[in-house]
Amino acid sequence: MSRSLPSSLTSSRRLPNVWDVVASACVLAGIVALVHVTPETFQPIDAPEAVAVSLDPANLPEYALRTTLRMFAALFASLVFTFTVAPLAAKSRRAGLLIVPILDILQSVPILGFLTFTTAFFMGLFPGKVAGLELAAIFAVFTSQAWNMAFSMYQSLTTLPADLVEAARAFRLTPWQRFWRLEVPYSMPGLVWNMMLSMSGGWFFVVASEAITLGDKSWTLPGIGSYVSVALDQRSMPSVWWAILAMFIVILAYDQLLFRPLVAWSAKFRMELTAGAVAEDPWVLKLMRRTRVLSVIMDVIGDGLATIARLRLSLPMAKGERHAQPPSKLADLLFYVAAALVAGWAVWLIVNYVASNDVGLSDVGEVVVLGMFTMVRVIVLIALAALVWVPVGVWIGLRPEWARRVQVVAQFAAAFPANLFFPIFVILIVKFHGNSDIWLTPLMILGTQWYILFNVIAGASAFPGDLQEAAKNLQVRGWLWWRRVILPGIFPYFVTGAITASGGSWNASIVAEVASWGDDKLQAHGLGAYIAQATTDGNFARVVLGVAVMSVFVLGFNRVLWRPLYAYATRRLTL
């Protein structure tokens, strides 16, 4: 690379074209909007205009923008987290021993339950400033997306193809170069896919975290989520629909402008060298590739980044990599002892905290019983969703021309924050005096059932054509066909979807088991309602207890049910 200028600048053929105008307008508008919104973050929290949410639909674009910005701030934080923690876990054996199980647990812990603590913490960091609330909301979204992204990258890093690693070593790439040339590109498809899942889940949390109640105080952060919560208080149905419309547009834009181009782009990092059937480029990617000025700018940025990636940076300690020494036993021992001490101290802290706040064994028993209620709900919901969506998914998945279209819709539905639809259910329940123990339940799976649908579709469309033909030729039909042919075939996919759906449902129980419409309060019996109530009461000890018990339930659920099922599925049911 002896050229001093990037090739894109020296080329004379790149005059601006129409696409540049379109693209530049979009970029500029984005910047203007950003500048407009940012200063409000640093206003004092008491300033009325900072946190007041008006139901005027004209304000919705701004609210939508602020919600979206929170989303992206959280995504950025998640990426930073992923790029530091995942390599650390993959490269350092000791760090890996700790980080991997922690990530695993954090993945399955009900994040919404923690909202209370994190809000208190961030409010403490920026006393009296909106920034504290903002950070708390961003952090809530961060906690919903960072773990599985980091986990995905960790998995990619530990399964690098041996030949590429050897090639990197033979060409004496420094660890820095190796990271950018081999490890990051290799992790990219998995990371992008998980990012998409995370973002989809994130919309739910960003909406939930904008209206925060801490004890007797409650705050709203201007955004779509708080708009809806104000609409609920004021019983304004038109406002709910406006919010849903705004969210629809935001998700559509996110899907079209960011997600689809990203997935198409990441396909080039896949490990296959053969050119397979590739989906058509989404229009945004085409636009970016066709605009002359934009692509020059992109090239400059790209060349700059590439130069950084080429730097022969290396840590002094990395030199030791050449001849790996056996790990020191003494250091290992010290490490284990330290880890055990920290863990013991943490448990002692939790028990002590809960116990010192008048929470006794009877409370624990009560919470466990409530946990059972919620668990029954989750199981029934997953079963119902499976009953509905498996046949539908199979039917669609076996028809490729349908599968492609429905898949897009299902992914979109999964990204749409279901909590925006809660009010509609609540109104119906209030109107018909439904039993809240039964009728609040479907809300838990409203947003997460789509994971089952789109995984089943993916499974059915991946079902090998020759097996289909064999079954037809043997004249396998009816129930025998479901039992022997298609259900085992899609089972691994179904389990993947069900794991996501059940995790999401546990989380959603915290917002779904309690609902209100103006002065009408609906409450179901369950652990989610318990946590929500404790949060409203400002009883931190009960929140801790509730969240801890829920974590145990979720982890137990995963370990006892999903993990063995998944292991069985991959062992027995895959080709």
Add this chain to the structure above:
Amino acid sequence: MDGTFSPAPLMQVTGCRQAYHKDSAADLVVLDDVNLTLKVGEMVGLLGRSGSGKSTLLRIVAGLLKPTAGEVKWRGQQIDGPADGIAMVFQSFALFPWLTVRENVELGLEALGIAKDEREKRAEDAIDLIGLGGYESAYPKELSGGMRQRVGLARALVVHPDLLLMDEPFSALDVLTAETLRTDLIDLWSEQKLPIKSIMMVTHNIEEAVLMCDRILVFSSNPGRVAHELVVPFPHPRNRLDPAFRELVDNIYAVMTRRPQKPATSVQTPAAEAGVATPLVSVSTNLLAGLIEALAVPPYDGRADLPALAAGLQLEADELLPMGEALQQLRLADLADGDLALTDSGKKFALADTDGRKTIFAAALRNHVPLVAAIRRTLDERWNHRASSVRFLDELEDHMSPDYAEETLRTAIMWGRYAELYAYDEEAAQFSLEDIEDAKPAE
């Protein structure tokens, strides 16, 4: 099991045509006017190049595909959907990975609603017959390729079909395993131990067809037609080294390389455009160069008998023939009557160095491949020397199926790149003259 007292044919196909509808141009015809009669007690081979529609015909006969036109009669009845008494063996085995060997074998019986005792007995018999005893409780994953195909055979035989269909049953196996399986099957067949009346198999391996079948139908491509039908008169077991066997193999090669009559296209197009839309076979330039080198030196010295060449290069007929056709298209070699002979430019190519070869290849492309010539001409004419590949693809799709169009364009890209006639940017789907040295500025 002899067919003397059932004069009616087992299977009769008349005027079978399979076409896929295309909106922009004429329908894409895969099979055209195929007639076929299958008698009791014979093993029939369908031989042809990939894309000649022989697998499609097999699926039509199996009732898995409905033909666009024509009649398929099975035991005198019109077929609609999978029929009783027809079982199929797949190239990829198509075993259900979640079922054990026994469960896989029993699946067809379960579908017929046969009682458990009977089911188990018949499955056991089939498993023993095909040499799978001891593997009953194994999962397909645990078996080697050969064993898997045995399961596929047992699964087909257990329903006691009258007709066994096999879709390239040995082509996914290594040479030794395939040969063992073939001889086992022929032995069982000629000793009449198989509970079947007839076998129809698809293959692209000429020797395999001559080794196993009583009758061979040779298919021509584009659209698929029965180009030739021949009877194999040798008794089993057959000897591959027998001169009569070799002669028959030679004859089939000659049939398969016979110049096809210009197919009458349904849409009449100006000559120039039709030239651009000549389908190109995707063969890499490395393979072409390797083949030319091999042809140029002894023992061939510029001219080779195809069966001998295929054996010498360890290629199957359907691998070698496209390479020969590509060379013929470029006029680097002549392909006729089972021989492949280098032309003068082919001989020059063999002797040239890397740059010289590229020059010869470039000239051959510009003179004999209208699509490549048209792409380069367009680039030379454009002020920015760029052209989107989409327009060429669109043009191709007016004359052929999207798959063929895609393959043809990809081949043009690959060959043009090697000849350094143009560059191609995959992401932008654009041809250009970037980094092309002899690119002349447009006047």
